[in-house]
Amino acid sequence: MTRIRPLLAALLVWLTGHGGTVPVLAQGSTAAHVHGEARLELALDARGFEVRIWIPMESLIGYERAPRSAQEIRDYESAIDRLRTTDGVMRPSTGAGCSGRLLELIQPDWATVSNGHAEMAIAYRFECSEPARLAALELILFDRFSRLRRIDARLVDQKGARAQRLGRRARVLKIER
Ligand SMILES: [Zn+2]
Numbered sequence: 001m002t003r004i005r006p007l008l009a010a011l012l013v014w015l016t017g018h019g020g021t022v023p024v025l026a027q028g029s030t031a032a033h034v035h036g037e038a039r040l041e042l043a044l045d046a047r048g049f050e051v052r053i054w055i056p057m058e059s060l061i062g063y064e065r066a067p068r069s070a071q072e073i074r075d076y077e078s079a080i081d082r083l084r085t086t087d088g089v090m091r092p093s094t095g096a097g098c099s100g101r102l103l104e105l106i107q108p109d110w111a112t113v114s115n116g117h118a119e120m121a122i123a124y125r126f127e128c129s130e131p132a133r134l135a136a137l138e139l140i141l142f143d144r145f146s147r148l149r150r151i152d153a154r155l156v157d158q159k160g161a162r163a164q165r166l167g168r169r170a171r172v173l174k175i176e177r
Pocket of ligand 1: 033035056057058116117118120
């Protein structure tokens with residue numbers, strides 16, 4: 001639970017940068033989101049970067065309620081397992097020598113989903129042996145989740161925040177230093 005606080009801090013950054021939309025990330029369970037669209041924030045630092053993603057459950061499993069049948073439960077667990085490692089989710093520039101790991105994955109608390117919407121919040125940490133060669137991050141999770149059409153990304157570093165819009169055919173987040 002100690003990781004929730006930085007995630008919430010990131011959400012506040014997100015909120016202040018996105019006047020208008022008001023996603024509510026309570027245990028990753030409810031949100032005013034657009035189906036098919038995820039939000040991503042990449043924070044660069046000297047040794048690598050952290051990535052946080054908020055994805056509507058609709059875009060992961062096709063619905064936003066607790067899984068019911070045995071098949072739904074299997075599919076749900078499978079979707080979560082795919083997000084536990086960075087391998088099938090995102091791929092940094094190979095020359096940068098980055099290795100990533102899951103920091104936190106917040107599943108919806110179905111008991112508190114009240115507005116019919118639920119999303120997953122995920123945070124990863126990448127450490128890079130050659131961070132200066134980090135030029136891009138390819139979002140390969142588009143391959144795994146066919147309902148996901150768009151990712152609204154924000155790149156944050158000392159210079160500030162820059163927005164990029166990614167899609168199924170433009171899935172590379174450019175990292176400029
Ligand atoms: Zn929804």
